Amino acid sequence: MIFTSYGFFVFLIIVLAVYRLLNYFKFEPVAKIWLILASFYFYGQGGKDFLPYFVGSVFFNYIIGSTLIVTEDLRSKKFLLVLGLVENLGLLGYFKYANFFVDNYNALVGGNLSIGKIILPIGISFFTFQLIAYLVDCYRGETKEYSVVDYLLFITFFPQLIVGPIVHHKDIVPQFQSQQQSKFDRDKFFLGLFIFAIGCGKKVLLADPLTSFAKPFFANVSEYGFFHGWLSALSYTLSYYFDLSGYADMAIGMGLLFNVHLPENFNSPYKARNFRDYWRRWHMTLSKFLSDYVFRSVYKKGDKSFKFYFAVMTTFFVSGFWHGAGWQFIVWGIVNGIFVCMAHFMYRRKWSLPSGLAWFLTFAGVVGTRILFVSKGLRGSIAVYRRLFDVSGFANMGLSEILFELGKFASYNAYTILVLIIAMGIGFFARNTREITEDFSLGYKHAVIIAVLLVVSLIQMSIVSDFLYFQF
Amino acid sequence: MKLKRWFGVLIVSSLLTLMLIWGFNYVVDPFGVFGDRFIKWHSYNFVNNPRIAKIGYLDRNYEKYNGYVIGGSKSSSINPTLLNKYYGGDTNFYGMLMYGGDFFDYEKTLHYIVENYNVEHIVLHMSMHEMSHYHEVKKAMNNDLHAKVLGEPLLPFYMKYLSLNLGYGKDKLEGLLKRRYDPMESNQFIPETGVYNKSVRDSEDLGALEEFLEKYPEFNSPLPKMDSSGAEENLKALARMKVYCEDRGISFMFMVAPTYYREMERYEAEGVQDFLDKAAQITDYWNFSGYNTVSYDARYFYDPMHYRNNVGEMILAKIFGDKSVEVPEDFGEYRIVN
Numbered sequence: 086m087i088f089t090s091y092g093f094f095v096f097l098i099i100v101l102a103v104y105r106l107l108n109y110f111k112f113e114p115v116a117k118i119w120l121i122l123a124s125f126y127f128y129g130q131g132g133k134d135f136l137p138y139f140v141g142s143v144f145f146n147y148i149i150g151s152t153l154i155v156t157e158d159l160r161s162k163k164f165l166l167v168l169g170l171v172e173n174l175g176l177l178g179y180f181k182y183a184n185f186f187v188d189n190y191n192a193l194v195g196g197n198l199s200i201g202k203i204i205l206p207i208g209i210s211f212f213t214f215q216l217i218a219y220l221v222d223c224y225r226g227e228t229k230e231y232s233v234v235d236y237l238l239f240i241t242f243f244p245q246l247i248v249g250p251i252v253h254h255k256d257i258v259p260q261f262q263s264q265q266q267s268k269f270d271r272d273k274f275f276l277g278l279f280i281f282a283i284g285c286g287k288k289v290l291l292a293d294p295l296t297s298f299a300k301p302f303f304a305n306v307s308e309y310g311f312f313h314g315w316l317s318a319l320s321y322t323l324s325y326y327f328d329l330s331g332y333a334d335m336a337i338g339m340g341l342l343f344n345v346h347l348p349e350n351f352n353s354p355y356k357a358r359n360f361r362d363y364w365r366r367w368h369m370t371l372s373k374f375l376s377d378y379v380f381r382s383v384y385k386k387g388d389k390s391f392k393f394y395f396a397v398m399t400t401f402f403v404s405g406f407w408h409g410a411g412w413q414f415i416v417w418g419i420v421n422g423i424f425v426c427m428a429h430f431m432y433r434r435k436w437s438l439p440s441g442l443a444w445f446l447t448f449a450g451v452v453g454t455r456i457l458f459v460s461k462g463l464r465g466s467i468a469v470y471r472r473l474f475d476v477s478g479f480a481n482m483g484l485s486e487i488l489f490e491l492g493k494f495a496s497y498n499a500y501t502i503l504v505l506i507i508a509m510g511i512g513f514f515a516r517n518t519r520e521i522t523e524d525f526s527l528g529y530k531h532a533v534i535i536a537v538l539l540v541v542s543l544i545q546m547s548i549v550s551d552f553l554y555f556q557f
Numbered sequence: 558m559k560l561k562r563w564f565g566v567l568i569v570s571s572l573l574t575l576m577l578i579w580g581f582n583y584v585v586d587p588f589g590v591f592g593d594r595f596i597k598w599h600s601y602n603f604v605n606n607p608r609i610a611k612i613g614y615l616d617r618n619y620e621k622y623n624g625y626v627i628g629g630s631k632s633s634s635i636n637p638t639l640l641n642k643y644y645g646g647d648t649n650f651y652g653m654l655m656y657g658g659d660f661f662d663y664e665k666t667l668h669y670i671v672e673n674y675n676v677e678h679i680v681l682h683m684s685m686h687e688m689s690h691y692h693e694v695k696k697a698m699n700n701d702l703h704a705k706v707l708g709e710p711l712l713p714f715y716m717k718y719l720s721l722n723l724g725y726g727k728d729k730l731e732g733l734l735k736r737r738y739d740p741m742e743s744n745q746f747i748p749e750t751g752v753y754n755k756s757v758r759d760s761e762d763l764g765a766l767e768e769f770l771e772k773y774p775e776f777n778s779p780l781p782k783m784d785s786s787g788a789e790e791n792l793k794a795l796a797r798m799k800v801y802c803e804d805r806g807i808s809f810m811f812m813v814a815p816t817y818y819r820e821m822e823r824y825e826a827e828g829v830q831d832f833l834d835k836a837a838q839i840t841d842y843w844n845f846s847g848y849n850t851v852s853y854d855a856r857y858f859y860d861p862m863h864y865r866n867n868v869g870e871m872i873l874a875k876i877f878g879d880k881s882v883e884v885p886e887d888f889g890e891y892r893i894v895n
Contacts, residue, residue, distance in 0.1 A: 496734040500727050527563045536570030547722040
């Protein structure tokens with residue numbers, strides 16, 4: 086079920102209304118169970134076939150986690166942790182990476198092994214991270230035993246279940262345990278509505294038009310020219326931001342409707358002046374998870390520089406592999422890791438570039454790596470890079486002819502260019518959602534913004550597009 | 558601000574936004590539902606959905622016409638101007654072609670135009686693919702029939718088109734810009750006659766058959782099979798339409814379109830023969846389908862499913878005995894009701 090669909094709106098209204106009513110009549114435990122059942126239903130709508138695995142995995146992890154908490158013996162704890170990790174990584178590995186390994190095995194030995202097409206269960210990459218974090222914390226003794234209801238709410242709470250933000254049990258469970266949680270908080274509710282409307286607008290009005298323009302180019306590079314290539318590359322770069330941050334805003338907004346704070350996921354990443362800065366602003370909950378559970382597993386305080394850079398590269402290698410089962414994602418991770426290492430290297434030596442140049446180079450790097458990310462494999466990305474720098478089509482043209490072609494292209498794609506300019510203006514210069522909501526109040530301005538964004542988004546939802554991160 | 562007042566602002570703003578969207582869709586009118594009073598790009602609207610846009614257009618221009626060719630996309634090659642010549646007098650035909658149509662669509666359209674316009678002549682054109690369906694549930698925006706034609710309430714219909722996804726209007730406005738560079742942009746229809754503008758395809762040099770087949774390899778491929786599951790319902794509708802026209806003193810002509818041999822092969826031969834025989838029990842008609850000189854020569858077709866305008870001229874010449882047009886001997890058969 087897509088957030089930006091009429092079906093989801095009906096679902097949300099029903100779930101929210103029943104949840105609020107149950108809390109109003111002091112049936113708090115029932116309200117929590119209602120929310121869990123609604124979340125399982127929501128998940129089932131996206132992948133009925135995987136629902137039994139999902140339910141089974143969630144309960145299995147709860148049993149392992151609860152046992153880890155009460156187990157004193159280190160060997161037993163290690164065994165339980167390994168068992169839990171094997172289950173989580175096994176499911177993820179099978180559904181997401183099995184075909185990748187089989188393909189590479191076949192390519193390496195010239196084999197003909199086949200395991201058939203495996204459909205990736207929706208959201209598996211995200212909730213697997215949350216489950217692993219939970220188990221690791223149980224092992225480290227950093228977790229108290231949660232009731233099964235609170236634990237289930239932490240994993241299944243539908244606003245964050247599919248594409249994040251990736252939540253940590255320490256941030257979420259205490260909120261559901263709080264006495265305040267069941268009370269209706271008017272300010273939070275309307276703030277949630279406002280953030281939800283912003284997310285809707287980002288997705289429907291900015292991300293979708295840009296994605297629908299860019300996708301055909303990346304699917305069939307040879308059919309398009311120079312101008313189309315550049316407009317597509319820029320469009321996809323911007324659409325990825327508005328798509329993912331739009332989803333995050335909607336999730337955060339919905340969280341507040343249920344009186345739950347979800348963590349911020351984006352902080353104006355396209356204003357970054359280097360890649361170190363960029364990854365602190367982009368998909369922040371993923372970065373935090375990777376930092377806590379991968380980077381810090383490799384790098385310990387006091388280690389030498391080489392270990393630091395090695396830890397950075399390892400983290401980005403994992404990030405790349407997490408994003409997708411393909412070599413282009415691994416290369417994407419490595420390139421990002423190199424850029425982040427370069428930024429750290431400059432930072433440690435107190436080197437800096439003029440602000441404008443630093444921003445330009447960073448954004449150019451983002452566009453370049455985004456091409457790797459969205460192309461059809463490594464070869465596809467090379468074809469895209471070639472198209473972007475292939476000016477042979479203009480070889481026999483004078484300036485006036487080139488300008489004519491440019492004018493024609495602009496006329497043919499006026500709407501996309503307009504949306505791209507607006508998206509760039511917002512991405513580069515405007516305040517982000519958190520900054521905008523800092524001065525939220527029940528005033529005219531915010532009522533008008535909510536009304537305009539929600540009504541226009543609802544009209545535009547007659548054509549529904551998947552969120553780009555659904556593929557992960 | 559008080560909550561009550563805040564909600565008031567929210568509701569008023571929502572309504573104002575909705576009205577702005579309605580205004581945009583009314584002015585741009587990408588489906589011609591409201592007659593496209595401002596942009597007047599009827600050809601674009603016809604491309605989006607000829608069923609609806611033509612009703613929007615004819616509601617404002619019906620006084621110019623008194624004859625209608627009703628049929629699927631193939632009927633576009635029956636030139637209304639030529640029909641005017643053959644019918645003589647003050648006859649003025651309009652092409653009510655609708656792509657993918659069946660006899661349900663044709664009958665509903667016939668009723669609407671007879672009840673609302675001045676109709677003296679009806680030419681009902683069967684493409685042949687109608688055999689396989691009758692009153693299919695249309696899911697796409699470009700296949701909807703107008704609520705007036707269906708006899709359904711108008712308010713939900715107009716609300717649907719007022720509340721259209723803004724992308725449709727955006728595409729039309731973008732098309733206006735594209736038209737500055739390409740005059741053929743979304744000009745596939747001639748609004749005044751209702752038929753396709755095939756000026757580019759009609760001016761191409763066809764050459765020898767072998768060269769033509771090499772240039773258009775799609776003519777060599779078999780087409781997916783089609784059954785005759787809609788035949789009985791379509792025949793009943795044909796009978797009703799004939800009686801309906803006769804009762805109102807409207808001349809009624811039924812014709813079956815020429816078909817490329819690859820298209821003929823996709824139908825069940827027995828089903829086709831049965832349909833044609835049963836049609837002959839309902840009305841006299843002209844049958845140009847089947848295997849003949851035209852059906853085996855791909856140059857008579859734009860694509861494996863659509864015959865060319867020059868074939869349309871041959872059809873009319875055959876029907877009206879015009880010797881100035883060369884028509885193959887084996888092309889066309891007049892079947893008299895038995």
